[in-house]
Amino acid sequence: MADPNLVYNYNLGVTEQKPAPVGTPLRVPSGWELEVEGSACNTQSVLLQWQGPTSGEAELELEKRPIDSLDFWHYKLPIEPGDYQLTVSSSGVYDETHFTVKARVYTYHISLLDEQQQPLKHAKYQARLKSGHIIDGELDEAGQVTLSSPLYESLKVNFTELDAQDWGNAQGLGNTLTKVNTAFTQQYTVAQGDTLLRIAKLHGFYHAECIYQHPSNHAFRTLRPDPNLLYPGDTLNIPAKAVKFSNLRENQNNIFARQAEHDMFRLRVEAANGDNMVGKKVVVTLGEQTFEGVVASNGLIEFAIQDHTALTGQVEIYPSLESDTPIHTFTVQVAHLDPITSLSGVQGRCNALGFECGKVDGLNGPKTRAGVRQFQQVHKLTVDAIAGPNTQAKLQQVYGS
Numbered sequence: 001m002a003d004p005n006l007v008y009n010y011n012l013g014v015t016e017q018k019p020a021p022v023g024t025p026l027r028v029p030s031g032w033e034l035e036v037e038g039s040a041c042n043t044q045s046v047l048l049q050w051q052g053p054t055s056g057e058a059e060l061e062l063e064k065r066p067i068d069s070l071d072f073w074h075y076k077l078p079i080e081p082g083d084y085q086l087t088v089s090s091s092g093v094y095d096e097t098h099f100t101v102k103a104r105v106y107t108y109h110i111s112l113l114d115e116q117q118q119p120l121k122h123a124k125y126q127a128r129l130k131s132g133h134i135i136d137g138e139l140d141e142a143g144q145v146t147l148s149s150p151l152y153e154s155l156k157v158n159f160t161e162l163d164a165q166d167w168g169n170a171q172g173l174g175n176t177l178t179k180v181n182t183a184f185t186q187q188y189t190v191a192q193g194d195t196l197l198r199i200a201k202l203h204g205f206y207h208a209e210c211i212y213q214h215p216s217n218h219a220f221r222t223l224r225p226d227p228n229l230l231y232p233g234d235t236l237n238i239p240a241k242a243v244k245f246s247n248l249r250e251n252q253n254n255i256f257a258r259q260a261e262h263d264m265f266r267l268r269v270e271a272a273n274g275d276n277m278v279g280k281k282v283v284v285t286l287g288e289q290t291f292e293g294v295v296a297s298n299g300l301i302e303f304a305i306q307d308h309t310a311l312t313g314q315v316e317i318y319p320s321l322e323s324d325t326p327i328h329t330f331t332v333q334v335a336h337l338d339p340i341t342s343l344s345g346v347q348g349r350c351n352a353l354g355f356e357c358g359k360v361d362g363l364n365g366p367k368t369r370a371g372v373r374q375f376q377q378v379h380k381l382t383v384d385a386i387a388g389p390n391t392q393a394k395l396q397q398v399y400g401s
Helices: 012-017 196-202 214-222 343-352 366-378 389-399
Strands: 032-041 045-051 055-061 070-078 083-092 092-102 105-113 124-129 134-137 144-150 157-160 167-169 184-189 234-241 252-258 264-268 281-286 291-292 300-304 311-317 328-333
Touching: 012 328, 032 045, 032 083, 045 070, 055 070, 055 281, 070 083, 105 124, 124 144, 134 144, 157 252, 214 234, 252 389, 281 300, 281 389, 343 366, 366 389
Parallel strands: 105 252
Antiparallel strands: 032 070, 045 055, 045 083, 083 092, 105 144, 124 134, 124 157, 167 252, 184 234, 264 300, 281 291, 281 311, 311 328
């Protein structure tokens, strides 16, 4: 056979290990027929002989016709993809022709992008034929791969390192039914500074609900009905990835994208001397991420966190957009606040706002009472040094979360 790819295209499981090892069973299309026809005169029969992936001969009887009258013949050759030689002979006269039968295949171009529309290099995938055959592979440096399948063999793809909720077809093509794995692979104990999304991303998920809504975490959801309220020492089950296979369109570029949720960085700034901070340039560095913007009208600095591993950051505030010298520089902790309903959550917020409560330890000592009292005085609340519901609500409003 002139082109071995004609066979390999029907055997996707071995296309990446050419040549196929000795003993590998190969699927070869069969049952195809090629209709040939011709004419002859002054003879009673025609002999057809063909050689190629299939070989054989056939003698065709012709009707008796007047001398020099043409008689037409037809025959269907059983063929398979490959090169053929066909010889037709009759009464010592012969004709010869060569032809190639090519297998028709579908081609699928697959691309996977991240949430910034950049290619996801070397992402692992599984492709599944309609027959159920699975092909495992890895995208190239451009986050792409091209596959082919036999005619009438549709192809679907799954990205094995991503949960079903974390990727989708960027062109809106529907997916097959998602298979949720009810098993979990390990347990995780919540630490200070954790958010549900941070925990998810540390374990290869890009949406907090992949973990929070998993069946194995039913007891946790009952304990913590608000997914934004986690406590150090809480235990979560980390599930196996849910699987989905997305339909592919043949002979087209199928573009998929990772879809990620982000925690938000929120910081409200006020100058102790009463200076107006609105509109001042601000630069925040969190691990590998740098954000540059301006202080909003409500004193808020807000942006999506990309580096979920960073637990501390540096904030620089400049007098103007053109300035290169900051007037304020300070360090912030990311996601280190406990819920506002806990005393440690009150302590952390008061400290950040300049109402010194001392160590964030959840103990209602003299420094904590002094800080709460000062906050109540400034914001015209009942001054009793008790962080009750009204104080908590005002503190949450002023702090921003």
